[in-house]
Amino acid sequence: YMSNTIIILVNIILAVVLAVGLTPVWVWWERRIAGFIQDRSGPNRCNIGPMRLGGLIQALADMLKLVFKEDFTPAHVRHKFFFTVAPVVVFMASFLTFAVIPYADVLVIDGEAHTMQAIPTELGIMWFLAFAGLSVYGIILGGYSSGNKYGLLGSIRASAQVISYEAAMGLALISII
Structure with a gap:
């Protein structure tokens, strides 16, 4: 039983390291390609x-x-706690989709x-689709807590887009299965 626990912990640590550790590489790669496509100097000109x-x-x-950026909450925000929690919900929903991808x-x-x-x-695809859909709650929560009708309308529109994209993604996955 102890070996199963250790294997699960190693799997979680490896998944986190792979998901978080490769992010700087992907950002660097995306910037290099964007610089090439836009015919401008990319980040390779930055030096110390x-x-x-x-x-x-x-x-x-x-x-x-x-890291050193100020955590700023506008004065007109109605629910400061929800305004702060909304990005965390979106991040956790997107991060947990990686948890079932075998590496x-x-x-x-x-x-x-x-x-x-x-x-x-054994949930696999169902887990992925479920947590991909949970990001909608963070988007709506951010719009609602802003205390601005345009922020709320924008979050509803963004949520509708996410839901419609998920319908197409779900149909594409069903065709594969």
């Missing part, structure tokens, strides 16, 4: 003295900017098979 590191310094500067084949230790995914469940 003689050190360029192929554009990774720009990602480091962005990270430092976000390796089944690992066999002492004749016992272990599924290599953060949450070893």
Whole structure:
């Protein structure tokens, strides 16, 4: 029983490291491609003295900017707690969709098979679709808590778009299954 717990913890740590650890690489890659498409100098021109590191310094500067940025809540916000929680709901919903994606084949230790995914469940696609749909609540919560009718209308419109995209995604997944 202890080995199952350790395997599950290792799976969760690996999934988090892969999901969060690859984000700077994807951001760097996207910036390089966007710079090429827009015919402008990309982040590879950013440097500290003689050190360029192929554009990774720009990602480091962005990270430092976000870490030291002030957490600002406008004065007109009606529900400050919900206004703060709304992005957390969206982040957690999108982050938990990665929990059921297997990142390796089944690992066999002492004749016992272990599924290599953060949450070893048989739900798979259903888990993915369920948590992808939960992001709608964060969007609506952010619009409602802003205390602005245009913010609320914008969040309802964005939620309608997300729901309609999920319908198409669900139909595409059903055709695969």
